[in-house]
Amino acid sequence: MSMIAAFYGSKSILITGATGFLGKVLMEKLFRTSPDLKVIYILVRPKAGQTLQQRVFQILNSKLFEKVKEVCPKVHEKIKPIYADLNQKDLAISKEDMQELLSYTNIIFHCAATVRFDDPLRHAVQLNVTATQQLLFMASQMPKLEAFIHISTAYSNCNLKHIDEVVYPCSVEPKKIIESMEWLDDAIIDEITPKLIAGRPNTYTYTKALGEMLVQQEGGNLNVAIIRPSIVGATWQEPFPGWVDNLNGPSGLIVAAGKGFLRSIKATPMAVADLVPVDTVVNLTLAVGWYTAVHRPKPTLIYHCTSGTINPCNWGKMGLQVLATFEKVPFERAFRRPNADFTTNYFTASCWNAVSHRAPAIIYDFYLRLTGRKPRMTKLMNRLLRTISMLEYFINQSWEWSTYNTEMLMSELSPEDQRVFNFDVSQLNWLEYIENYVMGVKKHILKEDMAGIPEARQHLKRLRNIHYLFNTALFLIIWCLLLARSQMARNMWFFIVSFCYKFISYFRASRTLKI
Ligand SMILES: CCCCCCCCCCCCCCCC(=O)SCCNC(=O)CCNC(=O)[C@H](O)C(C)(C)COP(=O)(O)OP(=O)(O)OC[C@H]1O[C@@H](n2cnc3c(N)ncnc32)[C@H](O)[C@@H]1OP(=O)(O)O
Numbered sequence: 001m002s003m004i005a006a007f008y009g010s011k012s013i014l015i016t017g018a019t020g021f022l023g024k025v026l027m028e029k030l031f032r033t034s035p036d037l038k039v040i041y042i043l044v045r046p047k048a049g050q051t052l053q054q055r056v057f058q059i060l061n062s063k064l065f066e067k068v069k070e071v072c073p074k075v076h077e078k079i080k081p082i083y084a085d086l087n088q089k090d091l092a093i094s095k096e097d098m099q100e101l102l103s104y105t106n107i108i109f110h111c112a113a114t115v116r117f118d119d120p121l122r123h124a125v126q127l128n129v130t131a132t133q134q135l136l137f138m139a140s141q142m143p144k145l146e147a148f149i150h151i152s153t154a155y156s157n158c159n160l161k162h163i164d165e166v167v168y169p170c171s172v173e174p175k176k177i178i179e180s181m182e183w184l185d186d187a188i189i190d191e192i193t194p195k196l197i198a199g200r201p202n203t204y205t206y207t208k209a210l211g212e213m214l215v216q217q218e219g220g221n222l223n224v225a226i227i228r229p230s231i232v233g234a235t236w237q238e239p240f241p242g243w244v245d246n247l248n249g250p251s252g253l254i255v256a257a258g259k260g261f262l263r264s265i266k267a268t269p270m271a272v273a274d275l276v277p278v279d280t281v282v283n284l285t286l287a288v289g290w291y292t293a294v295h296r297p298k299p300t301l302i303y304h305c306t307s308g309t310i311n312p313c314n315w316g317k318m319g320l321q322v323l324a325t326f327e328k329v330p331f332e333r334a335f336r337r338p339n340a341d342f343t344t345n346y347f348t349a350s351c352w353n354a355v356s357h358r359a360p361a362i363i364y365d366f367y368l369r370l371t372g373r374k375p376r377m378t379k380l381m382n383r384l385l386r387t388i389s390m391l392e393y394f395i396n397q398s399w400e401w402s403t404y405n406t407e408m409l410m411s412e413l414s415p416e417d418q419r420v421f422n423f424d425v426s427q428l429n430w431l432e433y434i435e436n437y438v439m440g441v442k443k444h445i446l447k448e449d450m451a452g453i454p455e456a457r458q459h460l461k462r463l464r465n466i467h468y469l470f471n472t473a474l475f476l477i478i479w480c481l482l483l484a485r486s487q488m489a490r491n492m493w494f495f496i497v498s499f500c501y502k503f504i505s506y507f508r509a510s511r512t513l514k515i
């Protein structure tokens, strides 16, 4: 019997960010391995015209939860959505709900965050720092609380090259930053943001670092642990390989490359692609929750959930495998044939952007205008280029994360727990994982059916023919223009034609002699 599964069996668990990518997989695993748990409270806000109940209904009826419904048929009774908005004071939780949470919660998993790279500092601080502070305050009033698990990111200290499992201090105290957000106006905040984030590429990584500092400072009397995953990708094994449902990180670029929009990218092929499957992150999170509650380690332990030092894969290998999978399972209605090149040079990247991204978009929009339709490709391409420019920081350098605590935890688990809550990425076969990832993107994000593959192949063949035709026409036009304007081009042309003529005459003559 798994000790970890048994531990969660009788617990009341609070999850923030349960409607997000990681949160859903965390809930799924909890219900599947500990179906007799008491309740999972989830802090949810209404979104896109959906009520809380509709959002929960949608999650429980997704493919991800199919296995859970077999193991735990009463899952809908064990999930209790609580209205909350982490941007509001007291998280906008009603008095009755707050009372219930304070009285019964045993474990907190704090996953909610803004993961956007372009968020203004004020908003990122509100969600990643202030909301964490409020949640810690709530936690301090929970008599039955056994552990508070905070999900951060391995990139919170990406200004360093080697990162240990410690909290690194930021130059300004998080409490001071929270206070200053109350009275500084937006223009001043925008001005000081680059100085504050110093060395980091965006407000996301900076506010996650502030969040960690707060957890360490204010979680003193609680059993707290921090988990730092690197780039979280599709599921590796559980509940089935290749599940993914949002466009963050590599998933968006896989879509863009598979649909033929993304044709070149400034990336260092030898740089480490530090991906971790989402089910690995979830297994580690649950193991950490158990260890923190049962063993109550004195200092706040930080766990790196990364792959680079244990089982490295680089962006070059990943890119090739992604492209190889497109050959097997092409995406439908591609704009161009998938063929993404990596370049490390800024000048070459800019040239390729002009030739491979902007020019085809302009030509396509011209065609749309000619056929009386609304142009849209240039706008889409600009968005994609903006996204790529924000991700470039992460695909052009490598980091090294120490993993002593994660390894120590693995050694503390029973063989059964090591199997059920496996977070050992050394067993990961990258080629197989990436193939499943690409197929998962096709099935679960693009909602494309495998039955459409023959038609997708036909479409790619048509695109290839159009490509050859276009290139030939372009070559001929340029050549004709050159012939009309340059004596040297005419001389060259005369030389080539007479050379061919002589070669053919010689060939004919030698054949006649042989006969
Ligand atoms: C050969 C291939 C090799 C592949 C190899 C790739 C390696 C690539 C490694 C990255 C490495 C990151 C490593 C960080 C690790 C962490 O810890 S951070 C956690 C991950 N966080 C993220 O990835 C957030 C990134 N995204 C953002 O910050 C924002 O979406 C952006 C990029 C600023 C775009 O903002 P925006 O223009 O306001 O767009 P937004 O409203 O979000 O979405 C607009 C449209 O773009 C789409 N979109 C959103 N995000 C993306 C995306 N990432 N990509 C494409 N489309 C997107 C949306 O679906 C939406 O489409 P429509 O619904 O309009 O049709």
Ligand SMILES: NC(=O)C1=CN([C@@H]2O[C@H](COP(=O)(O)OP(=O)(O)OC[C@H]3O[C@@H](n4cnc5c(N)ncnc54)[C@H](OP(=O)(O)O)[C@@H]3O)[C@@H](O)[C@H]2O)C=CC1
Residues within 6 Å of the ligand: 016, 017, 018, 019, 020, 021, 022, 023, 043, 044, 045, 047, 084, 085, 086, 087, 110, 111, 112, 113, 114, 115, 127, 151, 152, 153, 154, 208, 228, 229, 230, 231, 232, 233, 246, 248, 249
């Ligand atoms: N994805 C990745 O590559 C990585 C993620 N992480 C960390 O993992 C955690 C989970 O990330 P992930 O699941 O990918 O992120 P998602 O963006 O998929 O999920 C974010 C979650 O936070 C919730 N949330 C955001 N704002 C609010 C709000 N104002 N009130 C209530 N809830 C809110 C969202 O709710 P709603 O559905 O209503 O928007 C959603 O449930 C984060 O802490 C992130 O920093 C760390 C490393 C990498």
